Amino acid sequence: MKNTTSYIEKNKDRFLSELVELLKIPSISADSAYKADVLRTAEAVKERLEQAGCDTVEICPTAGYPIVYGEKIINNDLPTVLVYGHYDVQPADPLELWDSAPFEPVIKTTELHPEGAIFARGACDDKGQMYMHVKALEFMTSTDQLPCNVKFMIEGEEEVGSVNLSTFVKENREKLSNDVILISDTGMIAKDTPSITTGLRGLSYVEVEVTGPNRDLHSGLYGGAVANPINVLTKMIASLHDENNHITIPGFYDKVEELSQDERAEMAKAPFSLDDYKKALDIDDVYGEAGYTTNERNSIRPTLDVNGIWGGYIGEGAKTVIASKAYAKISMRLVPGQEWEEITELFKNHFESIAPKAVKVKVKPHHGGQGYVTPTDNIGYQAAAKAYTDTFGKAPIPQRGGGSIPIVALFEKELDSKIILMGFGLDSDAIHSPNEHFGVFNYLKGIETIPLFYKYFTELSK
Numbered sequence: 001m002k003n004t005t006s007y008i009e010k011n012k013d014r015f016l017s018e019l020v021e022l023l024k025i026p027s028i029s030a031d032s033a034y035k036a037d038v039l040r041t042a043e044a045v046k047e048r049l050e051q052a053g054c055d056t057v058e059i060c061p062t063a064g065y066p067i068v069y070g071e072k073i074i075n076n077d078l079p080t081v082l083v084y085g086h087y088d089v090q091p092a093d094p095l096e097l098w099d100s101a102p103f104e105p106v107i108k109t110t111e112l113h114p115e116g117a118i119f120a121r122g123a124c125d126d127k128g129q130m131y132m133h134v135k136a137l138e139f140m141t142s143t144d145q146l147p148c149n150v151k152f153m154i155e156g157e158e159e160v161g162s163v164n165l166s167t168f169v170k171e172n173r174e175k176l177s178n179d180v181i182l183i184s185d186t187g188m189i190a191k192d193t194p195s196i197t198t199g200l201r202g203l204s205y206v207e208v209e210v211t212g213p214n215r216d217l218h219s220g221l222y223g224g225a226v227a228n229p230i231n232v233l234t235k236m237i238a239s240l241h242d243e244n245n246h247i248t249i250p251g252f253y254d255k256v257e258e259l260s261q262d263e264r265a266e267m268a269k270a271p272f273s274l275d276d277y278k279k280a281l282d283i284d285d286v287y288g289e290a291g292y293t294t295n296e297r298n299s300i301r302p303t304l305d306v307n308g309i310w311g312g313y314i315g316e317g318a319k320t321v322i323a324s325k326a327y328a329k330i331s332m333r334l335v336p337g338q339e340w341e342e343i344t345e346l347f348k349n350h351f352e353s354i355a356p357k358a359v360k361v362k363v364k365p366h367h368g369g370q371g372y373v374t375p376t377d378n379i380g381y382q383a384a385a386k387a388y389t390d391t392f393g394k395a396p397i398p399q400r401g402g403g404s405i406p407i408v409a410l411f412e413k414e415l416d417s418k419i420i421l422m423g424f425g426l427d428s429d430a431i432h433s434p435n436e437h438f439g440v441f442n443y444l445k446g447i448e449t450i451p452l453f454y455k456y457f458t459e460l461s462k
């Protein structure tokens, strides 16, 4: 690749301002109030792909939000890279915890990012990382250096489980055929330490409803005599972990693939400071399953967490009331081996079985997906490793991630492809949190590294 850094240097202000424009659109897929904005974002992505040199770009309708599909096929004898990303973002609340408005992007410096970071919802997850690929394509087409074919598939429902994308993939196998799938929707170990994500956790997400009496009751008149759904729900939830923080649902661990001592020792070599970890989160200690390290707990082990819990009176002052209903949203992060539908079923049966007769329980499954692990002995991984080595001056570290991109396992199954997770985000980017941001350094490094992946992948395919 020639002139990558000079091209980036010359165009970086525009690269940033284009991303800023994209970040201004609140494409929150979870909240139907933003429907027009989500659709507008798909249009914007289409335009950007056209400008970057795709020959055809279409907005493919689904039962939910559309998929933007673009391609540039230069020669059928050359390999094809399929880029996946998402243009939808998480809700921005709680708004009062943002230092600047989530959809009015600002670029400011931080201790870690003296070159500046872009603050906005979606800056890292995933508009910023997705747009690196668009700008990398622009660089390759405008300098006549695109070495292979490229397809883009950018969806608008990742943050709500990619339910309609799976149908699209199953119905469009031919159109989506590829030699490798390239995704930037994960992170790296540190700003100066690249890594390639070699695993993702699966997910089962459920909502539970506990109903006690048929109406909210006076907590003095009835207190002590009828089941309080909030008391009961919290007790049931607490019982889902034992004193070692193992999950108590029968059968939950049956199919978990355990790592060998060698594999665990290999994992432990990745640079990690528990002190820095605690400091970054303002916690005095970590917490989790006995017998596992922090990095194991958040990647190779399954979890169960309450994501939200509500019921009763939460307004100003005090109201003496026993609520009729209590609710919780619960996520279970799964590891390879665990089938998400089976785990959802195990949860449902167990949760219903532990409820006292004094309440009624409903378990509503939301969405889920399989976990994923990828081997490193393939040319996709090697191409990514070479690309990172060129731009960071050191080889990337393979690392299993704790997050989920449920569609990845489906890509492997339906399209028979290897997936390369080439992430440029940092844990400190605060994705899904207030003040999400993406380092200008990371953004530009991504644009610099991606074309090298294309180059090496094409060379290694010969």
Ligand code: BES
Binding pocket: 125, 126, 158, 159, 160, 161, 162, 185, 186, 187, 200, 203, 401, 402, 403, 404, 405, 406
């Ligand atoms: N990009 C994230 C997943 C991620 C982030 C993986 C960092 C590894 C490192 C993705 O957008 C995401 O948030 N996924 C959801 C799952 C989805 C079904 C809502 C998640 O992991 O909670």
Ligand code: MN
Binding pocket: 086, 125, 126, 158, 185
């Ligand atoms: Mn994402």
Ligand code: MN
Binding pocket: 090, 125, 159, 431, 432
């Ligand atoms: Mn996300």
